Amino acid sequence: MKPHESHSAAAQAAAPASSSVDRRQALKTLAAGALATVTAPYIRPASAAPTQLRALMWEGYLLPDVIAGFEEKYKVKFAPTFFDGNSEAYNKLRVGGTKDFDLVQADGFWPSLYFREKLIRTVDYAKMPSTQHLFPVFKPDQYKLLTDEKTGVQFGVPFCWGSYGTTYNADQVPAEKAASIEVLFDPEFGGRLSTSARFEENIALTGILVASRMGTIDKPRPDGKSFNPYVLTDAELDGVEKLLIEQKKLLLTRYQDNATLEQLLASGAVVAAPEFAQVYRLLLAKKAKGEIDTTFAHTLVPKEGGLGWVDTWLVSSGVPDGAGLDVCQSFIDLMTAPETMKKIALASGCSTTIDIRSLSTPEEQKLYLMDRTGELSKMYMFDQPSSTEKWERVWSRMQAA
Amino acid sequence: MKGRWSGPLLLGVPTAFLLALFVLPLVSMVVLSFWRTENYHIVQDWNLGNYLTLATEGAYVTFLVRSLVMASLVSVICVVIAWPVSYAIILYGGRYRLLFTLAFAVPFLTGEVLRVIALQGLLGPLGLINGVLMALGAAPLRFIMYTNVASAIGLVYLYLPIVVTVIYLSLLNFDARLIDAAKIFGASPARAFFEITWPLNLFGTLIGFALCFIPCLSATLAPRFLGGPNGTLYGMAMAQQFGESGTWALGAAMGVVLFLTSILAVLAVCLKVDLRRTGFTGFGRG
Numbered sequence: 001m002k003p004h005e006s007h008s009a010a011a012q013a014a015a016p017a018s019s020s021v022d023r024r025q026a027l028k029t030l031a032a033g034a035l036a037t038v039t040a041p042y043i044r045p046a047s048a049a050p051t052q053l054r055a056l057m058w059e060g061y062l063l064p065d066v067i068a069g070f071e072e073k074y075k076v077k078f079a080p081t082f083f084d085g086n087s088e089a090y091n092k093l094r095v096g097g098t099k100d101f102d103l104v105q106a107d108g109f110w111p112s113l114y115f116r117e118k119l120i121r122t123v124d125y126a127k128m129p130s131t132q133h134l135f136p137v138f139k140p141d142q143y144k145l146l147t148d149e150k151t152g153v154q155f156g157v158p159f160c161w162g163s164y165g166t167t168y169n170a171d172q173v174p175a176e177k178a179a180s181i182e183v184l185f186d187p188e189f190g191g192r193l194s195t196s197a198r199f200e201e202n203i204a205l206t207g208i209l210v211a212s213r214m215g216t217i218d219k220p221r222p223d224g225k226s227f228n229p230y231v232l233t234d235a236e237l238d239g240v241e242k243l244l245i246e247q248k249k250l251l252l253t254r255y256q257d258n259a260t261l262e263q264l265l266a267s268g269a270v271v272a273a274p275e276f277a278q279v280y281r282l283l284l285a286k287k288a289k290g291e292i293d294t295t296f297a298h299t300l301v302p303k304e305g306g307l308g309w310v311d312t313w314l315v316s317s318g319v320p321d322g323a324g325l326d327v328c329q330s331f332i333d334l335m336t337a338p339e340t341m342k343k344i345a346l347a348s349g350c351s352t353t354i355d356i357r358s359l360s361t362p363e364e365q366k367l368y369l370m371d372r373t374g375e376l377s378k379m380y381m382f383d384q385p386s387s388t389e390k391w392e393r394v395w396s397r398m399q400a401a
Numbered sequence: 402m403k404g405r406w407s408g409p410l411l412l413g414v415p416t417a418f419l420l421a422l423f424v425l426p427l428v429s430m431v432v433l434s435f436w437r438t439e440n441y442h443i444v445q446d447w448n449l450g451n452y453l454t455l456a457t458e459g460a461y462v463t464f465l466v467r468s469l470v471m472a473s474l475v476s477v478i479c480v481v482i483a484w485p486v487s488y489a490i491i492l493y494g495g496r497y498r499l500l501f502t503l504a505f506a507v508p509f510l511t512g513e514v515l516r517v518i519a520l521q522g523l524l525g526p527l528g529l530i531n532g533v534l535m536a537l538g539a540a541p542l543r544f545i546m547y548t549n550v551a552s553a554i555g556l557v558y559l560y561l562p563i564v565v566t567v568i569y570l571s572l573l574n575f576d577a578r579l580i581d582a583a584k585i586f587g588a589s590p591a592r593a594f595f596e597i598t599w600p601l602n603l604f605g606t607l608i609g610f611a612l613c614f615i616p617c618l619s620a621t622l623a624p625r626f627l628g629g630p631n632g633t634l635y636g637m638a639m640a641q642q643f644g645e646s647g648t649w650a651l652g653a654a655m656g657v658v659l660f661l662t663s664i665l666a667v668l669a670v671c672l673k674v675d676l677r678r679t680g681f682t683g684f685g686r687g
Contacts, residue, residue, distance in 0.1 A: 084644075084645070085644075085645045087441070087644075087645040087646065087647055088644050088645050090441060090647070091441065091643075091644070091645075091647050091649075094441060197625070198645065199641070199645060199646065200645065248630045248631070249630075251629075251630045252526075252546070252547060252629070253546075253547035253629045253630065254629075254630060256625060256626060260521070260525075263525070263526075263527050264525075264526065266527075267526050267527045269526035269527075269546075384440070384441075385440075387440065388438075388440055388441060388646050388647050388648060389438070389439070389440075389648055389651075391646070392641070392642070392646040392648050392651070393458065393460075395641075395646070396458070396460040396461065396464075396638060396641075397458075397459075397460045399460065399464075399633035399638065400459065400460035400461075400463040400464060400633065
């Protein structure tokens with residue numbers, strides 16, 4: 001007997017068998033309890049209504065009051081995870097993210113890539129009445145990027161749209177200069193320029209300028225297709241690298257978020273920067289309130305050509321038919337309802353794919369490009385780089401130069 | 402607690418923890434570094450291509466050199482600031498010593514991202530420093546706006562509390578009577594410091610240095626938010642491989658190189674310093 005075992009054998013024998021618990025039993029009970037506790041949330045019938053709705057999305061589209069109302073109505077907890085660029089979201093989905101997320105956002109050609117790789121599933125527009133309010137150019141019969149060519153089924157709902165145009169300080173930068181991508185490489189504005197930290201759009205936008213300068217933008221392409229700034233030749237990529245290295249000394253910084261760019265533009269530290277027009281609209285709103293004096297303008301599509309995007313709501317392939325899909329589609333329906341879209345436009349500064357003209361003033365209609373949706377066809381849609389490895393080397397060499 | 406199972410259990414739990422959360426991820430990273438990626442797809446094709454790229458492509462060597470220089474400078478600055486601060490707390494802190502030390506730990510209560518963004522606001526064109534200067538009619542300080550200097554300030558701000566805490570703990574366990582003994586035998590305060598206090602707290606100082614140097618080597622946030630166009634460091638470039646560019650295999654190789662560099666740095670310090678004379682007691686009394 002060990003010193004700390006104080007009970008006598010007689011006392012142990014006298015104890016009722018049913019109440020005696022040995023160490024092995026206690027450990028078994030504890031282990032079973034722990035296992036049950038850990039696994040309980042995951043052991044649910046597939047058809048059961050979900051208790052959580054997990055979204056992989058852009059942060060700017062989060063509306064706390066709308067989300068709270070949805071949570072209350074459907075008794076689900078909305079759990080967002082934010083990303084910055086499409087490739088980041090794609091990476092997350094590819095490494096098992098279809099089990100971690102119910103809703104996903106993407107833009108341009110990315111949703112069709114997701115669908116080809118079975119990362120997202122089909123959706124039913126009939127279950128989302130808000131889609132009836134889509135501008136004609138975003139309806140499935142005209143906007144083909146969210147429809148499967150073979151089966152004709154839809155796998156996403158357009159949400160917001162825009163370009164990667166140039167917002168500039170109209171007091172400092174002449175409009176004719178701002179009409180070209182060249183303004184972002186103009187030594188006259190050295191130290192007062194900024195671009196985003198996203199490598200894809202920096203390379204693609206510079207690619208348009210390089211192809212324009214080289215005269216290859218209108219020439220036959222090696223792949224037999226028309227020019228796509230996301231499919232650049234090696235010679236064009238070399239030109240992009242040189243131009244980006246030249247541009248680096250002209251930049252104050254590469255902004256990480258819209259709030260930073262807004263501050264830089266408002267303070268006058270930066271006079272021109274490519275962005276999604278969200279900051280431009282926020283600055284105009286500030287000017288209207290008398291918070292700033294500077295006049296800002298925005299070039300939607302530069303004369304050499306520009307990048308465009310249509311953000312979409314997608315449902316992950318991990319969501320089965322039934323209650324899970326219903327909740328996802330109800331959420332998309334709520335987010336694309338005209339009243340919600342109006343709030344999103346005001347909060348994020350985005351143009352909407354839903355026609356909210358009846359809810360908007362003439363100034364808002366002009367500001368949010370509600371009558372310029374047709375210009376989308378002139379833009380190159382966001383896409384996957386033809387070789388991420390080559391693009392990464394270009395970006396790294398520029399960063400190290 | 403000295404049962405038959407207590408030994409294996411007490412050692413087994415941390416061993417399992419280390420195996421699961423350190424060794425396995427490290428092994429998987431090493432394996433991945435010998436594969437390759439092609440447009441966001443991992444190709445299980447064993448090769449040395451990633452290491453060849455790191456050795457021959459000047460950009461990655463530049464990032465590593467920049468990071469080594471930045472980490473060394475920041476760690477030295479942290480130690481130089483932390484020593485007098487810790488020493489002052491020990492000498493003059495009295496019964497408030499613990500409070501002073503806890504005060505240094507307060508920044509840890511907020512997230513690292515928050516602290517870096519707050520600093521971005523402080524050092525930026527509209528920040529407190531430049532805002533005041535411009536309000537007074539002076540020119541803004543351009544060298545603290547999106548530069549490597551701004552990154553260094555950010556890293557010192559992030560890691561100084563760790564170095565202060567470590568050196569304070571080292572000094573707390575130091576027997577101050579040894580200084581009195583040295584003085585009794587005629588040593589000046591400076592000589593007593595350099596021959597008694599400094600060498601006997603060198604191990605604690607080295608731990609503080611290492612705890613600052615290693616995370617600085619892989620720093621991502623500070624250079625990203627404060628560094629500007631010329632501020633890309635190795636950790637930031639490595640994070641890019643796992644983020645938007647999706648070149649995970651190259652990123653894994655960068656991770657392996659970073660791990661080996663950190664090990665080599667620590668080994669180099671250990672070889673140069675006689676640990677037995679630095680207050681290190683880990684060798685036992687043999």
